Amino acid sequence: MDNEQRIKQTNLSVSLGLGANIILALVKSIVGILGSSPALLADGINSTSDVVYYLVVSVFVRAANKPADDEHPFGHTQYESVGALVVGAFVITTALTIFWNAIDTLLQVLQGKGDFNGGSQLALYVALGTVLIKIALFLITARIGKRTNNETVIALASDHRNDILAASAATLGIFMGRLGYLWMDPAAGGLVAFFILRTGISIVRESTAALMDTVPGKPLNDKVTALVGAVPGVQEVDSILAHRFGQYYIINLTISVSDQISVHDGDLIASQVEKTLLDSLPDLRSVHVHYHPRAQFRAEL
Structure with missing residues (x-):
């Protein structure tokens, strides 16, 4: 609507x-x-x-x-x-x-x-x-x-x-x-x-x-983790911080990507994460995605 x-x-x-x-x-x-x-x-x-x-x-x-x-x-x-x-x-x-x-x-x-x-x-x-x-x-x-x-x-x-x-x-x-x-x-x-x-x-x-900005907590985090984890190039969801205002939410997200890709490729992954969340969560107004390279030894843990 x-x-x-x-x-x-x-x-x-x-x-x-x-x-x-x-x-x-x-x-x-x-x-x-x-x-x-x-x-x-x-x-x-x-x-x-x-x-x-x-x-x-x-x-x-x-x-x-x-x-x-x-x-x-x-x-x-x-x-x-x-x-x-x-x-x-x-x-x-x-x-x-x-x-x-x-x-x-x-x-x-x-x-x-x-x-x-x-x-x-x-x-x-x-x-x-x-x-x-x-x-x-x-x-x-x-x-x-x-x-x-x-x-x-x-x-x-x-x-x-x-x-x-x-x-x-x-x-x-x-x-x-x-x-x-x-x-x-x-x-x-x-x-x-x-x-x-x-x-x-x-x-x-x-x-x-x-x-008081109360959010659904674990149910929302689990849904965001599942959606973001399915985006190609995302290796890990490190943190999810949701803020509520009225019926809407803002999400600040930190993800890990490969340390072998360029900054441009990292931006493309972050943009796809943002699009996926905005398309999937109707009450989500804005997403801020921060990404950082994940060391090879962490990828093998």
């Missing part, structure tokens, strides 16, 4: 999610309040926070799509990881807020305080509709995330998946509350918070790893 198409797909996923969450936030919050459902209100708060961080994400996505310049010769794609980190922070904050409110309501129900009598039928229908909408959004966003390998979009897909579980818990809680098990509605709100918190922690962990 070329960069222009990648940008279009990324913007599509953000726009769909933002539009859907604006509608869901309004509907769930209003119905959650009027329909006396802590679980649906908790899910409405979740969607409201989704709207906020979708707006934040759109800013980082635009920044990540800026072309390379003198100060950022490999582009600005690391903004995708920063955007994912912001998403994770918002998700965790939302989870803690929802959990506190749900526990407060649950304690009131168990102690016989307050006037909670269960959620309305409309609240149940809205929660069920949310499940269906979020399933569709997850499938679309996950597919785009897989195609573009955009960390921010992948994080948004994870959030949609989290919302499916949250809305399902809210639906079950409202349904059981209407059957007389009043404590299950606020308890479902607490369960919603747990799902949200788990996803938030996962997003923060993954985005932090990307910002």
